[in-house]
Amino acid sequence: MVTIFGKPLLLLYGQLTLGLINGAFYALLSLGLAVIFGLLNVINFAHGALFMLGAFVTWGLLNYLGIGYWAALVIAPIVVGLFGVVLEKLLIQRLHGLDHLYGLLLTFGCALVIEGLMRNQFGSSGVPYAIPHALQGPLNLGFMVLPLYRAWVVVAAATMCLLTWLLIEKTKLGALLRAATENGPLVQAFGVNVPRMVTLTYGAGVGLAAFAGVLAAPMNSVNPNMGADLIVVVFATVVIGGMGSILGSIITGFGLGIIEGLTKVYYPEGSATVVFVVMVIVLLVRPAGLFGRAA
Amino acid sequence: MTFGSTRAQAVAFVAMVALIVVAPGLLYPVFLMKVLCFGLFAGAFNLLIGFVGLLSLGHAAYFGMGSYVAAYVAKYWGFSAELAILAGGLVGGLLGLAFGWLAIRRQGIYFAMITLALSQMVYFFCLQAPFTGGEDGIQQVPRAPLFGLLSLQDDMTLYWVVAAIFLAGFLLLHRIVHSPFGQVLKAIRENEPRAISLGYRVDDYKLLAFVLSAFLAGIAGGTKSQVFGIATLTDVHWSMSGEVVLMTLLGGIGTIFGPIVGALVFGALETYLAQFGDWVTVTQGAIFILCVIAFRRGIVGEAGGWLRLAL
Numbered sequence: 001m002v003t004i005f006g007k008p009l010l011l012l013y014g015q016l017t018l019g020l021i022n023g024a025f026y027a028l029l030s031l032g033l034a035v036i037f038g039l040l041n042v043i044n045f046a047h048g049a050l051f052m053l054g055a056f057v058t059w060g061l062l063n064y065l066g067i068g069y070w071a072a073l074v075i076a077p078i079v080v081g082l083f084g085v086v087l088e089k090l091l092i093q094r095l096h097g098l099d100h101l102y103g104l105l106l107t108f109g110c111a112l113v114i115e116g117l118m119r120n121q122f123g124s125s126g127v128p129y130a131i132p133h134a135l136q137g138p139l140n141l142g143f144m145v146l147p148l149y150r151a152w153v154v155v156a157a158a159t160m161c162l163l164t165w166l167l168i169e170k171t172k173l174g175a176l177l178r179a180a181t182e183n184g185p186l187v188q189a190f191g192v193n194v195p196r197m198v199t200l201t202y203g204a205g206v207g208l209a210a211f212a213g214v215l216a217a218p219m220n221s222v223n224p225n226m227g228a229d230l231i232v233v234v235f236a237t238v239v240i241g242g243m244g245s246i247l248g249s250i251i252t253g254f255g256l257g258i259i260e261g262l263t264k265v266y267y268p269e270g271s272a273t274v275v276f277v278v279m280v281i282v283l284l285v286r287p288a289g290l291f292g293r294a295a
Numbered sequence: 296m297t298f299g300s301t302r303a304q305a306v307a308f309v310a311m312v313a314l315i316v317v318a319p320g321l322l323y324p325v326f327l328m329k330v331l332c333f334g335l336f337a338g339a340f341n342l343l344i345g346f347v348g349l350l351s352l353g354h355a356a357y358f359g360m361g362s363y364v365a366a367y368v369a370k371y372w373g374f375s376a377e378l379a380i381l382a383g384g385l386v387g388g389l390l391g392l393a394f395g396w397l398a399i400r401r402q403g404i405y406f407a408m409i410t411l412a413l414s415q416m417v418y419f420f421c422l423q424a425p426f427t428g429g430e431d432g433i434q435q436v437p438r439a440p441l442f443g444l445l446s447l448q449d450d451m452t453l454y455w456v457v458a459a460i461f462l463a464g465f466l467l468l469h470r471i472v473h474s475p476f477g478q479v480l481k482a483i484r485e486n487e488p489r490a491i492s493l494g495y496r497v498d499d500y501k502l503l504a505f506v507l508s509a510f511l512a513g514i515a516g517g518t519k520s521q522v523f524g525i526a527t528l529t530d531v532h533w534s535m536s537g538e539v540v541l542m543t544l545l546g547g548i549g550t551i552f553g554p555i556v557g558a559l560v561f562g563a564l565e566t567y568l569a570q571f572g573d574w575v576t577v578t579q580g581a582i583f584i585l586c587v588i589a590f591r592r593g594i595v596g597e598a599g600g601w602l603r604l605a606l
Contacts (some may be wrong), residue, residue, distance in 0.1 A: 043404045094588055100404055101350045102587050105544065108537060109583025116576030232533065236412040239405055269423060276416040280397060283409065287400040 007265050013144040015261040021150055021219070023257015024157030027250045028212040029234040031164055032205035034243040038181040039201045042092060042103030047234065048227030049114040050206050054080050054213020055222045056118065059129050069132035069218070076214045077207035084206030088199045111228070118224035126223025135218075153215050160211060161250045168246055177201065236279045241291050248291025303604040307552055315458050324454045325522065330555075330562040331461040332519040337542040337554030338468050339511035344540075345549030346472055347504050348484035349399075350407045353414025354512050354539050356394065357387035359531025360417065361513030366433040366526035367426055376439040376447055380460070380517035387513015388506050390417070395505030399498055402487075411533060418531045432527030436520055453522065460518055461555075464511050469551055471507060480504055541579055544586045547593030552606050556595050 004012055029047055036044050044050075057076040061067040067075065087110060095102050131149045139148040168174035180187040180194055188194040216226065233256075241252030256275050263274040270277070282290060318327050336358055343349040361383030369379040398409040421427045428434070438447045447453040471477050479500050482490045491497050520526040529535065538561065546557025564582075568575045586593065592600060599606040 037404070043408070091584065091588060098591075101407065102591070104350070104352075104404065104407060105540065105583055106587040108540075109580040109587065112537070112576050112580025112583065114580075116573045116578075116580060119573040119576070232411055232415045235408040236415075239401070239408050239412065272419040272422075273416050276412050279409070279412055283397050283400055 015264045019257045019261020023254035027253025030237045030249045032208035036205040045107040046110040048231030049111040051209040051213040052227035054210025055217040058217045077210040080210035081203040081207030085203040088202040126221035129217040131218040242289025245291040324450045328457045328522045333558035334555035335464045336515035339508045342508045347480045351410040353410035355535035356414035356417040357509040357512035358516035361387040361516030362520040362526040362530040365517030366436040366520040369439045383517025384514035388510030391506045391509020436524045547596035550595040553595040
């Protein structure tokens with residue numbers, strides 16, 4: 001058996017793919033957080049809860065309406081995104097001009113309400129969601145065999161990250177978005193409807209979280225706590241990467257996933273905390289974050 | 296803004312002490328002790344958010360470690376009550392020193408996220424470390440005698456001790472806020488760059504406030520584990536951090552009496568809603584939303600504004 005530093009190579013590959021998958025979720029979620037924070041100056045604590053809603057909408061589409069996975073991949077982000085738009089219009093918009101800590105507290109409250117309601121409805125253990133037929137079975141890469149669905153998650157998440165990056169960095173809409181992030185009132189003076197842009201950006205960021213939720217639905221069970229556990233790690237990701245750079249968020253997300261996977265192989269006890277340890281080290285060495293600008 | 300203790304505050308303080316004395320005749324003492332522990336915890340948290348403008352989302356770490364340490368030394372090392380609680384406070388303070396030192400490197404939102412992440416690290420530590428008993432926690436912690444002499448088995452005897460601890464913590468917080476040190480903290484809250492330009496070493500002030508807050512949170516946690524005879528993962532979980540934010544927000548951020556009022560309302564809500572399962576979480580979330588949207592000054596802040604008094 002081939003080993004690396006005393007560990008079987010196949011174990012290493014297996015954990016690395018799992019790490020990549022976790023990394024994909026960190027990247028998608030921290031990307032959404034960064035986009036929202038850039039324009040709204042709000043750290044969206046409800047991001048984990050909305051990710052969970054994405055998974056539940058996927059489940060609901062199948063079980064109530066008979067709509068399958070592929071359609072859900074498009075519909076669920078739109079549905080949850082619209083919910084986000086309502087949330088922004090109804091609540092978050094009222095905090096304009098206040099200390100941004102209030103935005104954090106408000107969205108924290110939203111997360112508690114959403115998660116509590118879902119736990120009441122579905123219990124804590126959650127509901128199962130089958131892997132779609134086309135993505136079942138193994139994929140043989142020559143040097144290793146991995147479940148096809150895992151490969152799909154990594155590819156889909158990476159593609160989505162890339163598309164978001166292209167949208168923000170290379171299109172006219174993205175340019176407007178970046179301009180509004182730098183100076184909202186000035187962009188508004190040029191005739192752009194900035195408040196609407198803010199609302200839609202929140203919807204889009206939330207949609208990204210829901211997209212991640214759809215990808216996550218067949219991974220384990222769809223359960224009301226799936227977002228709460230994730231969001232704290234995503235916050236650490238954001239602290240490590242800094243929210244100034246889109247590409248930075250993506251790289252940090254995937255990188256941390258891989259580090260976590262490696263830790264599971266070499267020091268399993270530390271796998272739950274390794275991201276936080278990395279955060280501490282980054283804070284000591286580069287307090288502004290890897291891709292952040294000094295405040 | 297009034298500096299120092301006002302007459303209204305003195306009157307309110309006397310009223311609060313009177314209530315603490317009368318309350319056990321009307322309400323279940325164990326419930327009251329829980330409220331006092333949470334009141335001290337929220338007061339400690341309020342020192343940071345209310346008077347330095349720092350939102351810590353990880354105060355469960357200091358509260359929970361205080362709870363674990365006090366439970367452990369009382370059960371296995373035979374510490375007396377006051378030493379066990381003090382040990383909890385000291386460990387909370389030390390943890391606060393380390394975490395505060397890291398977290399004050401960043402401001403605002405990032406500060407909040409860092410404290411949350413660090414406290415999650417403590418949670419996983421407590422889940423895995425041998426001394427905490429993992430999922431079971433430390434159970435059947437004996438109520439150690441005070442000074443090794445006075446038995447605290449009786450709920451009423453313990454109640455007076457807890458009330459004394461709360462009042463001592465309350466007065467300490469009041470003293471800190473109204474000291475020259477406290478004035479500098481408020482200056483940092485109002486305008487940090489100006490405080491720096493005036494020559495204050497802002498980071499040192501923030502760190503000391505953080506350590507004091509963590510110390511008192513640890514004392515509150517240690518007291519709680521002495522009251523209930525148990526220390527569990529609930530005390531270190533991030534939802535506890537959320538609850539202390541809620542109590543403070545509900546009572547009134549930056550007010551002296553807000554945290555204890557918030558703890559009382561919160562404790563009553565929690566007890567009343569306990570039978571409805573997850574509706575507790577939903578209600579907590581709804582209160583958060585309501586407070587942030589419409590009620591940012593909290594109960595005491597609104598009452599104070601209405602009466603034109605600083606409470």
